[in-house]
Structures are given as C-alpha cells and as structure tokens.
Amino acid sequence: MNYEEFCAALQEELFNRLDTSCSIHRERVLKNNGVVLDSLALLRLEKHCSPVISLEMLYEQFEKGRTLAELCEYMISITDTQLPVSVTSLTSxxxxxxxxxxxxxxxxxxxxxxxxxxxxxxxxxxxxxxxxxxxxxxxxxxxxxxxxxxxxxxxxxxxxxxxxxxxxxxxPRIFPASFRRLETVIEEYFPGATDFVHEDCPVPTLYVLTNDAAHNGAACVLYPDKLKDLADEFGSDLLILPSSIHEVLIIADSENFTEPDYHVFCNTIKNVNRESIQPEDFLSDNMYLYRRETDNLQIFTEIPCGSSVDSATCV
Incomplete structure (x- = not known):
C-alpha cells in the first residue's frame, strides 16, 4: 500500500469508527522553514482544540507493522486530549x-x-x-x-x-532563560550539539542559552538585558552561534582569537546546519556579535572594526 492509498484507507477506517460528533479534516500545515506537515485533524463539535497528527508519522508506523486498526485506536484515544490547536480553530x-x-x-x-x-x-x-x-x-x-x-x-x-x-x-515570565555550560546539558537536551565542538575549536568552554523548556529557546537573545548581563559577567563582547531555533551557543570574545579562529566558528555553524539538525529547526548560517559597550547585537562579519552588515539594539 503506497502513501496515498494508506491515507485514504485510514480516513475511511476512522469514518467508520467515529460517531457524528467528530469530523475528520486532512490539512497541509505550513511549518517553520517551509516544511509542510501533511496531517489529519480530528475535531469534536463541542471542542475548540483538535489533535493535529502527522500522516507521514502514521505511515512510518504502518510500514513498521502497525495495523490500520491500531493506528485508528491511537488517534481516537487522543481525540479528547489537549494537543496543539489547529490553525483554523483560533479564528473563533x-x-x-x-x-x-x-x-x-x-x-x-x-x-x-x-x-x-x-x-x-x-x-x-x-x-x-x-x-x-x-x-x-x-x-x-x-x-x-x-x-x-x-x-x-x-x-x-x-x-x-x-x-x-x-x-x-x-x-521571559513563561519561559525563563537557562544559561549553562554545554557539557552539563549535552546529554539532557542536545545530543547533536557535540558537533559544534570542532577539533580545532580555540575555546575550552561553550555555553548554551535557551529557555527552561529547551523549545524555541533561541529567542532568549531578545530578553531584556540578558546579553548585557552575560557580557558584564564575562567582561567581554559575546560571540553567538545559532545552533537551532531552540538554542544558541555563547562564547566570550577574546583578544587572543585570530582570524582562523573566527573562521572555525563560522564554518562550524554552516556544517552543523547542513549535517546535524532537522530542516524545520534551522535558524541562521550567520554568527552574531554582541558588543558590550553599545548594547548592540549584529551579524558578525570577518571584517574588523565594527563594519558589520547589519545590527540591532537589544530590547
């Protein structure tokens, strides 16, 4: 059974099992970075929230031996649980x-x-x-x-x-920032983050900035005074390596860094983005520089003396 045949059979099986109080919608949901999620949404008439379940994920389970009946039971079992809100339901x-x-x-x-x-x-x-x-x-x-x-x-x-x-x-209130040494969180949250530690990496310590949920935590660079406080703690400017939408890596800038050192940081970001993260988790190929003196975050360029291509005052 190919993918489209599976989707049709699954919807028919669900239709036969569900009562008239539940409707079935196949949706193409646009996710981050252009990733499109082919999904089924099951919605009870009295509910504003609907489970949105990836059809690709269900098909993978089917190919691994799960039956249509088992997959339908799984979907029905979570129909009344709290799951991500379907985009269309928010209009109400x-x-x-x-x-x-x-x-x-x-x-x-x-x-x-x-x-x-x-x-x-x-x-x-x-x-x-x-x-x-x-x-x-x-x-x-x-x-x-x-x-x-x-x-x-x-x-x-x-x-x-x-x-x-x-x-x-x-x-910041709902998702407090978390700032820790990379090695203390690597096993807990970021199994792929060791790829950032290049064998020629010129710094012994990297830090992870994320939120306490470790989800969409790269936005912590926007938190008021967060980068300023970290820079004051280190007594230096900060280099910020975007690991993904979920976290960034922080390095205290140093006068001892050479041009090849900065090349290592920039190339590491690009290599990890190509080899170690999911497409929907990509954030940027650019390294960022936070200037302590001006409280300014900018895209890092390998041209010295502050001639960056873009900058933004931290909020």
Whole structure:
C-alpha cells in the first residue's frame, strides 16, 4: 500500500469508527522553514482544540507493522486530549483580553519563511523574524501553542508592534532563560550539539542559552538585558552561534582569537546546519556579535572594526 492509498484507507477506517460528533479534516500545515506537515485533524463539535497528527508519522508506523486498526485506536484515544490547536480553530478566539498574557515570541529565519511571513504578523530582527505564539498550555514537557496569524491579530485589532510589547513582558515570565555550560546539558537536551565542538575549536568552554523548556529557546537573545548581563559577567563582547531555533551557543570574545579562529566558528555553524539538525529547526548560517559597550547585537562579519552588515539594539 503506497502513501496515498494508506491515507485514504485510514480516513475511511476512522469514518467508520467515529460517531457524528467528530469530523475528520486532512490539512497541509505550513511549518517553520517551509516544511509542510501533511496531517489529519480530528475535531469534536463541542471542542475548540483538535489533535493535529502527522500522516507521514502514521505511515512510518504502518510500514513498521502497525495495523490500520491500531493506528485508528491511537488517534481516537487522543481525540479528547489537549494537543496543539489547529490553525483554523483560533479564528473563533475573539476575546483579546483573555489571551494577552499568553502571547510570546519566537525567532525564525526570515529568508526561509517568506511564504509563512505573508500570513502572520512579524517584526524584522537582523536576518531573522520575530513571530508570535499563543501559549495554550505550558506545564513540564507539555507545551500547547499556536502561531498568531494575520486573521487572529485582525480579529483582536492588534498590530505586530503591540504583540511585540506583550511578548517582551510574557516570554521571559513563561519561559525563563537557562544559561549553562554545554557539557552539563549535552546529554539532557542536545545530543547533536557535540558537533559544534570542532577539533580545532580555540575555546575550552561553550555555553548554551535557551529557555527552561529547551523549545524555541533561541529567542532568549531578545530578553531584556540578558546579553548585557552575560557580557558584564564575562567582561567581554559575546560571540553567538545559532545552533537551532531552540538554542544558541555563547562564547566570550577574546583578544587572543585570530582570524582562523573566527573562521572555525563560522564554518562550524554552516556544517552543523547542513549535517546535524532537522530542516524545520534551522535558524541562521550567520554568527552574531554582541558588543558590550553599545548594547548592540549584529551579524558578525570577518571584517574588523565594527563594519558589520547589519545590527540591532537589544530590547
């Protein structure tokens, strides 16, 4: 049975098993970096939230020996559980005041999300985009959220700038920053992060900046005074290596670094992006430089004396 035959058979099996209070929708959901999720959404008539389940994942399970009946039982069993909100269901959430304290921000690649950015409010930040997410639930390892769309922001009558102000207050509160040595978190969160430690790496210690959920944690570079406090602690400028949308690596800049050292850092980012992360987790191929004296974050260029191609004052 090929993929399309499987999808048709699965939907038919679900239709035969579910009662009329539950509808089945096949959706093509645009995710980060242009990744499209082919999914099924099961929605109870009385519910605003619907499970959105990857059909590719289900087909992989089918090829490994799971039966259609088993997969249907799995989907039905989670129909009434809290799962990520289907994008279309948010159009019914008209009360802005109810959700204003749950609006947070994320950082994504601007270049790889041109189509997505046409559909959502966003703020430019260097080569990246600040987008906004409504947190439905965040407890332990469970995180239920949905990206704020143009349709939703229009129904709320709020601008991207107004969302940014709210997210600036909410995000550090909901997702406190975590800053630790790389080796102390490598086994816990980032099994691929050892690839950053190049054999010619000129620094003995790298640090991971993320949030306490280790999810969309690269946005911690936006937290008010976070980079300033770290730079003051080190007494130096900071080099920031984007590992993924979930975290960045921090290196204290040093007068002892040579041009080849900076080449190692920049090339390591590109190599890891090509070889070690999922396409939807890519953030940037650029290294960033935080200048302590001016409280300024900029794209690092290998041209000295501050002639970077772009910069942004930290928020």
């Amino acid at each position: 959430l008209s009360s802005f005041e109810e959700f204003r304290d749950q609006i947070t921000w994320r950082l994504i690649s601007r270049d790889k999300n041109k189509e997505l950015l046409k559909t959502i409010p966003w703020i430019p930040f260097l080569d990246l985009a600040v987008i906004f997410s409504l947190i439905i639930e965040s407890e332990g390892e469970t995180q239920i959220s949905s990206v704020v769309t143009n349709t939703v922001s229009a129904s709320w009558n709020v601008t991207a700038e107004e969302l940014f102000v709210l997210a600036k207050e909410n995000t």
